[in-house]
Amino acid sequence: MSRGFHMRSLTVQNGNIALNVMIAGPDKSDDLPILCVHGWPELSHSWRHQLAHFAKAGRTIAAMDVRGYGASDKPHAIADYTLAALASDVAAVIDALGGRAILFGHDWGAPIVWNTALRHPDHVAAVAGLSVPFTPWGDTRFLDVMRAMHAGKFFYQFYFQAEGVAEGELAADPDALLKIYHALSGDAPYPGFGRKGPDATLLDGVPLPNPLPAWLQPHDLAVYQQAFAAGGWRGPLNRYRAQDLDFDQAIPLRGQHIVQPAAFIAGTRDPVRYFAPGMDLFATAGAGCDDFRGTTLIEGAGHWVQQEAPGATNDALSAFVAGL
Secondary structure (H helix, E strand, O other): OOOOOOEEEEEEEEOOEEEEEEEEOOOOOOOOOEEEEOOOOOOHHHHHHHHHHHHHOOOOEEEEOOOOOOOOOOOOOHHHHOHHHHHHHHHHHHHHHOOOEEEEEEOOHHHHHHHHHHHOHHHEEEEEEEOOOOOOOOOOOHHHHHHHHOOOOOOHHHHOOOOOHHHHHHHHOOOHHHHHHHHOOOOOOOOOOOOOOOOOOOOOOOOOOOOOOOOOOHHHHHHHHHHHHHHOOHHHHHHHHOHHHHHHHOHHHOOOOEEEEEEEEEEOOOHHHHOOOOOOOOOOOOOOEEEEEEEEEEOOOOOOHHHHOHHHHHHHHHHHHHOO
């Protein structure tokens, strides 16, 4: 991963939370640094292709382990995983990188960077969201909307709400990560966890790929498996449990748009696209952004777009950065 460019690690302290950050590229540059924020259930390693691409182009680029993951601290309380707390982590890392940065975020990392742009606007020069478009805060709780849309059906975020239940299932299955990665990828016959009843578990009916998908090499899968075996699942799952707290904390942000230059990138087969039955959530990805630079949909890619289609993703991100 580090061949051809300089890679180093940095520990950033945000209050009592220590955050692990991987940095590639030059130590000093006249260009703004880039900071990448991963989602569930991933690591800074999920940005390995982007670190290599931008570092080899002479940019300083960093990827952090979000709190709860990898080598970053893993507090126990659900309240420690609100978007406000996670945005403060991102702002602390930006301070360590020089005080202002371009943000890339994928999956939960996308709401994290969108909300960092809202809460810490002076820190954020531009923001690109992958997989999850920005939606301005409104007056309805997300989980309430999903309960109405998915009544009588399994929806993974409902399953995650009871503490210890999903943790137990995921920790007990040594292939849990591989099943999740395959199910949400463009390689799956029908991306997602399947149509099943409300009493199902996450991995019920979720098959193992055979062979491994081409985009997920054995040594990369091992990095994820070792990290989750060591760090557990509670912190990552607490992000889902903190959503009602997010809603209460975001009252001052309701209706606010992203004012920084923004872009959206996703795969055409990403199941997030159809979270709301009968709607294409990617069709209006720029509606809440005042300086939207465009949507790039990568044909055939699923949820893990920057890993499944690194070349096309890097091209889109490079075009966005070059246009700033």
